[in-house]
Each structure stands twice: as structure tokens, then as C-alpha cells.
Amino acid sequence: MITRSVAIGVPLLAAILFPLVVDNAYLVSVAVTAYVTAIAVYGLDILLGYTGQLSLAHAGFFGVGGYAVGILTSDYGLSFWSALPLALALTALLGHLIGLAALRTRHDYFAIFTLAVGVMIVIVIERWESLTGGTDGLIGIPAPTSIGPLSFASLNAQYYLVLAFLVLTIYVVWALMHSLVGRTFLAVRNSEELARAVGIDTGRTHQLSFVISATLAALGGALYATFLGSIGPDVGDVPMTFNMLVYLMIGGVASLPGPLVGTILIMGLMQALTAFQEYSMMILGPILVLVVIFFPQGLAGQGRVLANKVLGRSGDA
Amino acid sequence: MTLFLQQLVNGVALGSVYALVALGLTLVYGVLKVPNFAHGALYMMAAYVVYVALTAVEAPYVVAIAAAIVAIGVLGGAMELVVFRHLEGKTPVHMMIAALGVLFFLEGTADVVWGPDFRPVPTPLDGVVSAFGVNITEQRILVIVAAVATMVGLYTLLKRTLVGMSIEALAQDREGALLVGIDTKRVALLTFAISGVLAAIAGSLIAPLVLVFPLMGAVVILKAFVIVILGGMGSVPGAIIGGYLLAIAETMAGTYVAFAFSELIAFALLVLVLVFRPTGLFTKGT
Numbered sequence: 001m002i003t004r005s006v007a008i009g010v011p012l013l014a015a016i017l018f019p020l021v022v023d024n025a026y027l028v029s030v031a032v033t034a035y036v037t038a039i040a041v042y043g044l045d046i047l048l049g050y051t052g053q054l055s056l057a058h059a060g061f062f063g064v065g066g067y068a069v070g071i072l073t074s075d076y077g078l079s080f081w082s083a084l085p086l087a088l089a090l091t092a093l094l095g096h097l098i099g100l101a102a103l104r105t106r107h108d109y110f111a112i113f114t115l116a117v118g119v120m121i122v123i124v125i126e127r128w129e130s131l132t133g134g135t136d137g138l139i140g141i142p143a144p145t146s147i148g149p150l151s152f153a154s155l156n157a158q159y160y161l162v163l164a165f166l167v168l169t170i171y172v173v174w175a176l177m178h179s180l181v182g183r184t185f186l187a188v189r190n191s192e193e194l195a196r197a198v199g200i201d202t203g204r205t206h207q208l209s210f211v212i213s214a215t216l217a218a219l220g221g222a223l224y225a226t227f228l229g230s231i232g233p234d235v236g237d238v239p240m241t242f243n244m245l246v247y248l249m250i251g252g253v254a255s256l257p258g259p260l261v262g263t264i265l266i267m268g269l270m271q272a273l274t275a276f277q278e279y280s281m282m283i284l285g286p287i288l289v290l291v292v293i294f295f296p297q298g299l300a301g302q303g304r305v306l307a308n309k310v311l312g313r314s315g316d317a
Numbered sequence: 318m319t320l321f322l323q324q325l326v327n328g329v330a331l332g333s334v335y336a337l338v339a340l341g342l343t344l345v346y347g348v349l350k351v352p353n354f355a356h357g358a359l360y361m362m363a364a365y366v367v368y369v370a371l372t373a374v375e376a377p378y379v380v381a382i383a384a385a386i387v388a389i390g391v392l393g394g395a396m397e398l399v400v401f402r403h404l405e406g407k408t409p410v411h412m413m414i415a416a417l418g419v420l421f422f423l424e425g426t427a428d429v430v431w432g433p434d435f436r437p438v439p440t441p442l443d444g445v446v447s448a449f450g451v452n453i454t455e456q457r458i459l460v461i462v463a464a465v466a467t468m469v470g471l472y473t474l475l476k477r478t479l480v481g482m483s484i485e486a487l488a489q490d491r492e493g494a495l496l497v498g499i500d501t502k503r504v505a506l507l508t509f510a511i512s513g514v515l516a517a518i519a520g521s522l523i524a525p526l527v528l529v530f531p532l533m534g535a536v537v538i539l540k541a542f543v544i545v546i547l548g549g550m551g552s553v554p555g556a557i558i559g560g561y562l563l564a565i566a567e568t569m570a571g572t573y574v575a576f577a578f579s580e581l582i583a584f585a586l587l588v589l590v591l592v593f594r595p596t597g598l599f600t601k602g603t
Binding site for chain 1: 352400403404407408409410411412413414415417418419420421422423424425426428429539542543546550580581583584587588591592
């Protein structure tokens with residue numbers, strides 16, 4: 001119980017103090033970008049970690065969420081607070097429709113199918129210039145409007161808002177995984193046939209997992225577009241999905257801290273080592289291979305193994 | 318009619334390249350169940366080998382092709398030895414993620430070595446042959462002839478030699494193959510090397526017709542996956558027929574409908590096939 005409060009309290013306190021301690025607008029905005037990306041990576045984990053399917057259209061949904069909020073706020077004059085639920089509902093609907101077709105396949109076929117979907121989403125964003133601004137993207141997306149006395153004009157206020165959404169996301173994922181639905185996800189991942197045998201509607205489980213995953217991607221994208229004030233088609237492109245996959249695999253699939261740890265660590269390293277940016281793919285590629293071969297559970301999984309060892313030994317003594 | 322014939326020839330030339338790339342992909346999938354995302358990077362690397370051989374070294378085109386075949390064949394084998402050998406028994410999704418890692422590495426390497434620019438490759442065969450009002454560049458003729466020769470060679474290798482038969486045995490039943498004394502590790506290595514050679518032939522044939530850049534494999538590999546799914550994962554005839562069909566459909570759509578439409582054809586086909594016949598068009602239904 002104490003370990004749990006420490007495990008939650010310390011990082012949370014660090015996150016709350018971060019903008020006050022560093023007092024550096026650039027670093028705070030890097031953290032904001034990392035948090036919104038982490039929200040989307042949690043979405044990827046719902047699918048890959050908990051139901052065992054890899055969607056390569058994930059960044060596409062991130063892009064759709066971002067563009068939806070951007071268009072609704074800047075072109076239709078909606079406030080962020082009414083645009084966000086609309087954007088999420090829209091992406092969930094799109095995810096549902098794509099899922100109906102995509103989930104006729106599994107595993108590698110599913111990944112290839114969603115890869116094609118991801119490419120198509122980017123083509124549509126680039127070609128539908130009247131709506132999306134084409135390759136130039138959307139600019140001038142307004143910051144969230146104030147709620148009563150809470151204003152989100154300053155960077156720090158935006159940081160805390162994104163942090164709140166991140167905490168909410170982690171809580172939702174935690175609650176989901178400790179619910180019957182979450183157990184159903186794991187049952188389907190471990191053996192679809194066995195799950196079906198005990199009466200689980202595996203098709204609906206996959207569908208639900210896909211829609212939740214797409215919606216979390218859209219939430220990340222919507223926050224990204226709002227806090228950067230602009231969005232371009234690159235954000236929804238397949239290489240972005242690959243980045244998210246790297247964060248997730250290194251952080252650790254199917255673990256609550258995994259997506260956050262991986263995203264912050266790798267994005268942080270990228271920022272720290274800008275001199276090596278040119279070599280980033282050359283370095284990340286082999287790391288990804290090593291993770292898959294030797295540490296398929298990622299850093300979080302290794303941490304758990306380590307913690308069990310330490311705690312187990314102290315228990316013996 | 319002339320336009321139709323002209324485009325048909327262009328489609329067949331493009332289809333030859335698609336089919337070669339798809340063959341390497343389907344071979345590795347059929348034999349080792351590895352959905353090799355890095356296969357397009359082998360094709361890209363081959364194009365760079367030809368680029369370097371023709372520009373920096375000023376070697377004859379034949380030598381450039383031979384260099385690409387050797388280098389990329391070795392690279393393909395190395396991929397198996399270093400990465401995929403250690404993933405036996407893992408899920409297809411794990412193999413796919415590892416393949417993405419290899420893809421990042423190769424694309425990143427090309428980007429560091431040659432930069433992100435699009436580079437033109439000199440055209441060694443710049444003559445044009447005219448027949449029935451159709452103009453065909455000699456390079457396109459070479460693409461078609463060499464691709465067909467490669468396919469015949471591959472077929473002979475798979476059906477008539479001991480090596481080929483052990484590859485087929487592995488595709489049918491890995492444990493069974495091991496049981497009758499086939500060195501499955503060596504065959505796996507060889508299969509990857511052959512797939513590298515196929516990618517190398519495709520990449521070195523196409524290089525003089527296109528611009529070479531680090532991400533040139535990304536588009537082609539996506540199409541190759543579509544072809545392989547169309548033809549059925551692991552099916553050699555499926556990859557060949559699928560490659561020509563897709564390329565001809567694309568060229569015709571680009572000519573008679575709109576260019577923008579041609580790049581969507583592959584994806585539209587993919588969606589249709591996966592929805593209505595997920596096991597591919599040329600496999601027996603399960």
C-alpha cells in the first residue's frame with residue numbers, strides 16, 4: 001500500500017513541480033508534447049498490450065482528432081470544450097467503421113490493413129485542402145477558453161490542463177484493466193479460441209478495444225493541436241505511429257507506467273541529444289530489435305522483475 | 318489503341334518490379350512466417366549500390382547489378398542471422414516490430430550516408446525501340462526480360478534443386494523438415510539471402526528509371542504487401558500474378574481516370590480483398 005502511494009505520489013509531485021522548478025518555457029512545452037503523445041501511446045497499448053493487435057493507423061486517428069478540434073474551433077467558432085467531445089465522438093465513429101472492416105483480420109494482416117488505412121488517412125488530409133489546408137496544415141487554432149476563474153492562456157496553465165488529461169487517461173486505463181472488460185481483453189489476447197469457448201464475444205471485444213484505442217489517440221491529437229496552435233499532415237502519418245510504437249515497446253507493453261515511461265524517456269533523450277538527431281533512426285532501430293528479442297516486456301517489465309527480486313529477497317531475510 | 322498498348326507495356330515493366338519485390342516478401346513469409354517490413358529497405362539499398370557503382374565508381378551497369386545482388390543478398394542473410402533467427406516462435410506482431418526496427422536502421426543509415434535528397438541515376442540503356450507505334454525504352458525491355466528470367470530461375474531453383482525442395486519442405490512443415498534431416502537454420506538463412514537477391518534485382522533494374530532516396534522502399538513495400546495479400550501470403554504464383562495485375566490496374570487508372578486515383582487503387586484493392594476474401598485470391602479457401 002505504501003509502495004503504491006509512493007509510486008503514484010512521487011512522479012505526480014514531480015510533474016506538478018516541474019514547470020515551477022525548471023521555469024523554462026521550452027522545456028515545459030517539450031513536456032506538454034510528451035504528455036499528449038503519451039496519452040495516444042496509452043491508446044496504442046490498449047490495443048497491442050491488452051488485446052494483442054498492432055494498429056499502424058494509430059497516428060492517423062491522432063491526426064483526425066487534432067484536425068477535428070482545429071477545424072471545429074478555428075473554422076466553426078466552437079469553444080475547445082464543446083469541440084473536444086465532438087472530435088472524440090467523430091474519431092470513435094470513424095474508428096468503429098474502420099474496425100468493422102479491419103477486424104475481419106488479425107495479427108500481421110491486421111497490421112498491414114491498418115497501415116493502408118493510415119496511409120489513406122494522410123492522403124485524404126493532404127488532398128482535402130478546402131477543409132484541412134492540405135500540406136500547409138491548419139494554423140491559428142485557439143487555446144482553450146477559460147472555465148470560470150480558470151484561464152488557460154499561460155503556458156503553465158496549459159501544462160497543468162494537459163497533465164490533468166494525462167492523469168485522467170492513466171486512471172481510465174487502470175480502471176478499465178481492473179474491470180471485467182479489461183479481463184476480457186486479456187483473455188482474448190491470450191487465446192481467442194479459449195475466450196470464445198468461455199462465452200466471450202471476441203469480435204465485440206476487439207471492436208471495443210479498437211474504438212477505445214482510436215479515441216485515446218484522438219484525445220492526444222486534439223490536445224496536441226490545441227496546445228501547439230497548429231497541426232500538419234505529418235502528425236497523422238505512419239512514421240509517427242512508428243515513433244509511438246518505439247515509445248511503447250521500450251517503456252513496456254501491458255503495464256500501466258510503460259507508455260508514460262517510454263514516451264518521456266525517448267522524447268526527453270531526443271531533446272537532450274539533438275546533436276545526434278540525424279542518427280536517431282540508426283540508433284532507435286537496433287534498440288527496438290534488442291527490446292523485442294531480449295526484453296519484450298520493456299523497461300516496465302524489467303523493473304517489475306527487478307522489484308520482485310529485491311522485495312522477494314528482503315522478504316526471505 | 319496505341320496509348321493503351323503503350324500503357325500496357327509500361328504497366329508490365331512496373332509489374333515486373335512489383336512482382337520481384339513481392340516474391341521476396343512472400344517467400345520469407347511463406348517459409349518463415351516473418352512479415353518482413355524491412356524488405357523494402359533492401360530494395361532501396363540495392364538502388365543505392367547501383368547509384369554508387371554507376372556514379373562514384375563509374376562501373377558498367379552489369380557490374381553494378383552484380384554488386385547489388387551480392388551486397389543485398391549478404392544483407393538479407395545477415396538480417397536473418399542477426400535478428401530473425403532469435404525470434405523463432407515469437408508472435409507475428411513481434412516479428413513485425415523487429416522488422417520495423419531493421420527498417421529504421423537501414424533507412425536511417427541511407428539518410429546519414431547519402432542524405433534525404435532524391436538522386437537521379439544515369440541511364441545506361443537510353444535507346445528506344447519502336448514497334449506497332451509503341452515506344453519502349455531499352456531499360457524497360459531489360460526490366461521485363463530480366464524479371465521474367467529471374468522468375469524462371471527462382472521457379473527452377475524451388476522445384477528442381479535440393480536446396481529449393483528443402484525450402485519448400487520448410488514452408489510446409491518446419492518440424493517435419495527438421496525430422497527428415499534438413500538443416501532448418503541454414504535454409505532460413507538461405508531463404509532470406511534469396512529474398513535479398515530478388516529485392517536487389519528489382520532495385521537495380523528500377524534505379525535508372527526513378528529517383529533514388531532513403532524512403533523509396535516505403536511505397537513499394539506497402540504495394541508488395543497488398544500484392545502478397547491479393548495473391549495469398551506465401552504463394553509464389555500469387556505474387557507474380559498479383560504484381561502484374563496491380564501495376565497494370567495502376568497504370569491504366571493513371572491514364573484513363575486520374576493520376577491521383579492510381580495511388581489509391583492498391584489500398585482500395587486491399588480493403589476489398591481483406592473484407593471479402595482475407596486468405597487471398599489464389600489460395601484454396603479454408
